[in-house]
Every structure is written in structure tokens, then in C-alpha cells.
Amino acid sequence: MKKFKYSEITPEKIYNKRRSFVKSLGFGLGSLSISSLSLINNAFANIEENKPTSFKDITTYNNYYEFGTGKSDPYLKSQNFKTKPWTIKIEGEIEKPLELSIEEILSSFPSEERILKLRCVEGWSMVIPWMGFSLSKLIKKVNLKPTAKFVEFETVYDPEQMIGQRRPILNWPYIEGLRIDEAMHPLTTVVTGLYQKELPKQNGAPLRIFIPWKYGFKSAKAIVKIKFVKRIPNTAWMNASPREYGFYSNVNPNVNHPRWSQATERPINGDIFAPRIKTLMFNGYGDDVEHLYSGMDLKKYF
Amino acid sequence: MIKYFRSSVFLLSTIPFIFITYKIFLNKLGPEPIKEITHHTGEWTLLFLIFTLAMSPLKQITNMNIWISVRRMLGLFAFFYASLHMLTYVGLDYRFDMNEISKDILTKRFIFVGFAAWLLLVPLALTSSKKMMSVLKQYWKKLHRLIYLIALLGVTHFIWLVKRDVTEPLIYLLIIILLLGFRIKFQKTS
Numbered sequence: 001m002k003k004f005k006y007s008e009i010t011p012e013k014i015y016n017k018r019r020s021f022v023k024s025l026g027f028g029l030g031s032l033s034i035s036s037l038s039l040i041n042n043a044f045a046n047i048e049e050n051k052p053t054s055f056k057d058i059t060t061y062n063n064y065y066e067f068g069t070g071k072s073d074p075y076l077k078s079q080n081f082k083t084k085p086w087t088i089k090i091e092g093e094i095e096k097p098l099e100l101s102i103e104e105i106l107s108s109f110p111s112e113e114r115i116l117k118l119r120c121v122e123g124w125s126m127v128i129p130w131m132g133f134s135l136s137k138l139i140k141k142v143n144l145k146p147t148a149k150f151v152e153f154e155t156v157y158d159p160e161q162m163i164g165q166r167r168p169i170l171n172w173p174y175i176e177g178l179r180i181d182e183a184m185h186p187l188t189t190v191v192t193g194l195y196q197k198e199l200p201k202q203n204g205a206p207l208r209i210f211i212p213w214k215y216g217f218k219s220a221k222a223i224v225k226i227k228f229v230k231r232i233p234n235t236a237w238m239n240a241s242p243r244e245y246g247f248y249s250n251v252n253p254n255v256n257h258p259r260w261s262q263a264t265e266r267p268i269n270g271d272i273f274a275p276r277i278k279t280l281m282f283n284g285y286g287d288d289v290e291h292l293y294s295g296m297d298l299k300k301y302f
Numbered sequence: 303m304i305k306y307f308r309s310s311v312f313l314l315s316t317i318p319f320i321f322i323t324y325k326i327f328l329n330k331l332g333p334e335p336i337k338e339i340t341h342h343t344g345e346w347t348l349l350f351l352i353f354t355l356a357m358s359p360l361k362q363i364t365n366m367n368i369w370i371s372v373r374r375m376l377g378l379f380a381f382f383y384a385s386l387h388m389l390t391y392v393g394l395d396y397r398f399d400m401n402e403i404s405k406d407i408l409t410k411r412f413i414f415v416g417f418a419a420w421l422l423l424v425p426l427a428l429t430s431s432k433k434m435m436s437v438l439k440q441y442w443k444k445l446h447r448l449i450y451l452i453a454l455l456g457v458t459h460f461i462w463l464v465k466r467d468v469t470e471p472l473i474y475l476l477i478i479i480l481l482l483g484f485r486i487k488f489q490k491t492s
């Protein structure tokens with residue numbers, strides 16, 4: 001029997017081989033130095049483990065409690081969610097608060113493909129070909145006051161449409177946040193799409209944030225407000241259980257969640273015999289981001 | 303009559319196993335198959351523990367002895383699903399990496415109580431035969447009361463492992479408490 005190579009039958013594999021990697025070589029990442037972002041595309045994707053997860057898995061296996069706590073709830077229950085019209089308020093410790101429509105954002109900040117790894121705090125991971133741009137580009141357009149020390153992302157609150165918000169599973173609306181230097185890091189990505197398509201609703205449409213070196217829940221979805229603040233934000237999961245979820249929540253195999261081991265993870269691919277893989281410090285982005293935390297005790301600031 | 307009843311219960315009890323096997327072979331377990339197997343087998347362990355506990359109340363309510371004739375079998379199915387559940391974790395998930403597994407048992411309370419529940423099921427399964435019943439006599443009953451403790455450890459395991467939404471494990475807890483209450487009440491009145 002003739003065996004097909006995986007790449008011959010899986011569209012995404014062909015896709016990632018022929019198009020995105022080649023493309024990213026030519027386009028680079030604007031003002032950033034390519035080498036500092038090597039993990040985004042080329043070098044990163046050449047390792048078998050880092051082949052992008054299938055579109056189907058990325059879009060049907062999600063944690064998005066606004067649409068329910070089951071993994072398939074977001075896919076099943078978000079399809080009628082209205083993402084147009086959509087505006088994003090930018091406010092707080094900045095010179096001039098403003099409101100941008102999603103169209104304005106999409107046209108002012110061109111998105112590029114960024115293949116980044118997602119590590120969920122529950123111990124699984126995916127490699128996702130996002131479309132997006134560095135949050136720093138947007139932050140540079142607003143004049144931060146020197147008092148802006150943190151940034152807060154707020155997910156829309158709309159229990160009419162988001163049935164998960166009708167129960168107090170978390171303190172709605174979902175709030176996440178970063179330190180300003182983390183927010184300014186080029187890997188901190190404003191996501192607008194995936195697999196070169198519009199961002200599916202279950203993945204946080206129309207606009208979400210993605211921070212590849214932190215556990216997935218740090219990356220807030222369906223953002224309506226970006227607020228610059230003086231004090232450390234009271235983020236959703238930290239609020240729910242401070243013992244289990246810290247503000248930083250950097251991927252760290254040496255700090256175990258009280259209920260899950262963080263030393264290993266299971267790459268999502270539907271293969272019952274696929275082994276666990278070792279979880280890497282900062283999800284493998286250590287070279288790019290460890291300077292942000294020099295001198296910090298990451299066991300204490302988990 | 304009893305014979306047919308017992309065979310039907312036996313066949314029904316294998317359905318979850320057949321269903322899981324079917325899903326494995328037809329690749330219907332979704333993106334995270336091992337977790338899915340763990341969830342199915344865990345849930346069925348708890349359900350079979352509850353079925354086992356429900357038999358003596360059912361006998362009291364219906365005044366029929368027939369329920370007691372399947373009680374030990376249901377208990378053995380609980381042990382069967384618990385063992386599949388445990389082996390999924392030990393074999394499929396951690397590939398018999400005893401180092402990681404022992405670390406998990408010692409550092410995670412939900413694994414610890416789950417493992418304790420499974421260990422306690424072992425002597426019950428070993429002494430489940432009619433022969434052992436007559437060997438152990440009155441001690442048999444005492445020993446097999448451990449099933450209540452096992453069920454409670456099982457729900458505790460479930461409560462501790464869920465991330466946020468504890469509705470489902472709390473429903474199980476409620477059922478077990480009701481069954482336990484029934485038992486205590488009944489013992490007092492009889």
C-alpha cells in the first residue's frame with residue numbers, strides 16, 4: 001500500500017511549507033530585528049514539534065469561558081456573536097483617550113503572519129499561525145504618561161450574546177494585564193486573524209492579544225478596552241484563585257500549578273500515542289524575554 | 303428471572319467500555335484523546351460506585367431482593383473502570399514514568415485521593431467472590447462498607463481537579479450524601 005506523506009494530505013502542512021515560511025523570510029518584521037524574533041517563524045517551525053496545529057483543532061478546542069466551560073462550547077456557542085460594529089477604547093494614563101473602530105485598527109496596523117506557540121495552564125499546547133502586529137506599534141501612537149505602569153485588557157461584557165457570562169464562573173468582564181515593558185515587547189501581539197483568515201469568533205474575534213511566553217489565559221479575547229493604569233491590575237484568574245494563578249503567569253516548568261504538573265505538556269494533535277513533551281522556560285521564548293525578569297524571583301512572582 | 307436480570311445488567315455495564323473502545327478505534331476522541339478517555343472512565347467509575355451504593359436503598363424502597371443480586375457485579379465494574387482510568391493515566395499519559403507519577407501522587411492532592419480510592423478498591427475486588435464472603439463472614443460486610451469512603455474520596459478527587467465550575471462534582475456529592483443518609487437512617491430504624 002502506498003503511504004502518503006503527511007504533508008501530501010494535510011492542507012495546512014502544505015500551506016506552512018510553501019507559503020508562510022517563505023513569505024516571512026521576505027517580509028521580515030518591520031522595524032524589529034529579525035534575529036531577535038527567530039522563534040516566530042523560520043527556525044521555530046523547522047522542528048517537527050513546532051508544526052502548526054490543524055485549523056480544526058485550533059478552532060474547536062478552546063478555553064473561552066464567556067461561551068461556556070466546555071472545550072467545544074466556544075465553537076458551538078459563539079457563531080452568532082456580533083463582532084461588527086466594534087470599537088476599542090484606549091484610555092487611562094495617556095495624554096488623550098481615544099476610541100478606534102476595528103476597521104481603523106486593521107487599516108492603520110497591517111497584520112503579518114506570526115507562528116507562535118500557545119501553552120495552556122492546563123498542560124496542553126498548540127502552534128498557531130496567527131495574523132497580527134506588535135502591540136508596541138499601537139502603544140507608540142498614544143502618548144503614555146509616565147504614571148502608566150501597567151496595561152489592562154478588558155473583554156466585552158455582553159451576557160445576552162455570551163451565555164457563559166450569565167453565570168458567575170469568573171468575575172465578568174474578563175480583565176487581563178501586563179507590565180508596560182511586557183506590553184512593549186515585540187512578541188506581544190495584537191491578533192486579528194489566523195491561518196491567513198479573519199479571526200474566528202471562538203478564538204477571540206474581532207481582536208485579541210497574544211503573549212506567547214505566558215499561559216494562555218493571559219491572552220484576553222474580544223477586547224473592547226485597553227487601559228493604562230498605575231497599579232497592578234486585578235486580573236480574572238488571579239482574582240478567582242490567587243494561590244493558583246499569579247499576575248505574571250509566565251510559562252515555567254519549575255513552578256507547578258497545585259493541580260497540574262507544568263514540567264511537561266501534551267501537544268494537541270488528536271494522536272493517542274503522541275508523547276508528552278518537555279515544557280520550556282518561557283514557552284521557548286526565553287532568549288527573547290528573560291531580560292524582562294532579571295533579578296526577579298520567578299517562584300515568588302509566578 | 304434473576305438470571306436474565308443479571309445478564310442484562312452485565313451487558314449494559316459493558317456499554318461504556320464498548321463506547322470508549324469504539325471512539326478510540328474510529329478516532330472520535332477529538333484533539334486531546336487521552337484526556338477524553340480519562341474523563342469518560344473517571345466519570346463511569348463514579349457512576350458505578352453510585353449504582354453500587356444505590357442497590358440496598360432500591361431494595362428497601364421496592365421490597366425486592368433482586369437488586370442485591372447485582373450489587374457485587376456493579377462494584378466490580380466500578381473497579382474495572384477505575385483501573386482503566388488509572389491505567390490511562392499511568393500508561394497512556396505518563397508512559398509508566400514512575401518518577402513523574404510518584405511525584406504527582408505526592409504533590410497533587412487530587413491525584414493522591416484518587417489513587418487512595420483506587421487502592422482501597424483493590425481489597426474489595428479481591429474479596430468480592432461468594433467464597434470470600436463465607437470465609438470472611440461478618441468482617442466481609444465491615445470491609446465492604448469502605449465503598450462509601452471510596453465514593454467520597456472519588457468525588458473529592460473530582461472537586462479538587464476541576465478548575466472553576468464545580469457544579470457537576472457537587473451534584474455527585476449530593477447524590478452520595480443522600481445515599482449515605484439513607485443508609486444511616488435505615489440502619490437506625492431497622
Ligand code: HEM
Nearest residue numbers: 340341344345347348384388391416417419420456460463
Ligand atoms: C475510585 C477512584 C477514582 C474515581 C471515582 C475517579 C473519578 C474521576 C472523575 C469523575 C474525573 C473527572 C472526569 C471529568 O472531568 O468528566 C477524573 C479525572 C481524572 N482522574 Fe480520576 N478517579 C479515580 C481514581 C483516579 C486515579 C487512581 C488516578 C491516577 C492515579 C486518577 C487520575 C485522574 C486524572 C489525571 C484525571 C483528569 C484530570 C484533568 O482533567 O486534567 N483518578 N477522575
